[in-house]
Amino acid sequence: MAVKPEWLRVKAPQWERVGSVKEILRDLGLNTVCEEASCPNIGECFNAGTATFLIMGPACTRACPYCDIDFEKKPQALDPQEPLNLAEAVRRLKLNHVVITSVNRDDLPDGGASQFVRCIEEIRKLSPKTTIEVLIPDLCGNWEALRIIIEANPEVLNHNTETVPRLYRRVRPQGDYQRSLLLLQRSKELSSQVYTKSGIMVGLGETDEEVRQVMEDLRQVDCDILTLGQYLQPSSKHLAVQEFVTPAQFEAWQTFGESIGFLQVVSSPLTRSSYHAEQVQKLMKKYPRK
Template identity: 90%
Template sequence: MAVKPEWLRVKAPQWERVGNVKEILRDLNLNTVCEEASCPNIGECFNAGTATFLIMGPACTRACPYCDIDFEKKPQALDPLEPLNLAEAVRRLKLNHVVITSVNRDDLPDGGASQFVRCIQEIRKVSLKTTIEVLIPDLCGNWTALEVILSANPEVLNHNTETVPRLYRRVRPQGDYQRSLELLQQAKGLSPQIYTKSGIMVGLGETDEEVRQVMEDLRGVDCDILTLGQYLQPSPKHLEVKGFIPPSQFDEWRKFGEEIGFLQVVSSPLTRSSYHAEQVQKLMEKYPR
């Protein structure tokens, strides 16, 4: 793997705090995308007592070659205790904002929509002040399932476009760029009060012009929040990094995103879809709905 530049180096985490969070997660039999996807910000987020919960996993029904989540294991039946355990983790960690994401569960008729709803409902029971963000798969274009998730009224509906259309066949072979855009458009139409969000990873061979076009496409479906971050190769078997994008370019994309109307753009090499997601609370105060 290519040597990472200086701007991609992260501080060593305070393992005492990290260990405490991990202990709670293991005790409640929960998975986090922080661990499963080898996120570089795990130390910072765990030290802050935050985590992005990965439900219905850890096995995924898709095999995206950039992702470190396991697709070789067979997906298991949904755990009926998972929503209760997730809510208990939110209570123990005293989270003000929680992100719930999932593996792809194309084997389920609703893509797992009902499990998202149960998780949201259980969190509401223990912490009414906690804002909730759901980072969902494309549900194979099942907009009835999307409506089910939206009926639980999360504050943020996040779905990542991940890359530019030209690279979809290589990066997201089971995904569809237009379907992802339509999901965000459908979400805004069904629940205009909910903030919609998407994310792009760069360094896979895309051009500046292509990234800007995706940003414009997302604004075209009234997407509110955007994250842009550098792709990092989890292991030699995953897609190679085609280029390390300097921080100055991320600043340019952030400025462009703000110019074309995004309410919030989080753009830096280490940005991930859930990185500093709690900042949405400030956004909600500035742009109430």
């Protein structure tokens, strides 16, 4: 694997705090995308007492060659206790904002939408002031499944486009770029209250022009929030990094994104889809939905 430049090096975490968060997660039998996807920000986020919960996992029904989540294990039946345990973790961690994501569960008729809903409902019971962001898969285009998630009233509906259309066959072979755009568009059609969000990873061979076109496509479907970050190769078995994008380029994309109307653009080499997700609370105060 290519040697990482200096701007991608992260500080060693304070393992005492990391350990206490992990202890709560293990006690409740929960997974986090922070661990399963080998996120480089795990130390910072765990030290801040935050985590992105991975439900219905950790086994995924898709085999995206960039992702470190296990697709070789057989998906298990949904755990009816998971929503209750997740809500209890949110309460114990005293989270102001929580992100709930999942593996792809194409084996389920609703793609797991009902489990997202149960998680939202249980969190509302124990932590009514906590804002909720769901980072969902494309649900295989099941718009009825999307409807029931939206009707559970998460503050943020996040779905990542991941890369540019030209690279989909190589990077996201079971995904569909237009379907992802349509999911974001339909989310807004179902609820004008929801803040929609998407993310792009770069360094896989895309051009600046292609990234800007994806940004414009997302604005065409009224996407509110955008994250851009550097792809990092989890292992030698995964897609290789084609380029380490400079911080200056990330700043240029942030400026462009803000100029075309995104309410918030988080763009840096270490940005991930749920990195500093709690910042959405400031956005909600600045741009309240009525």
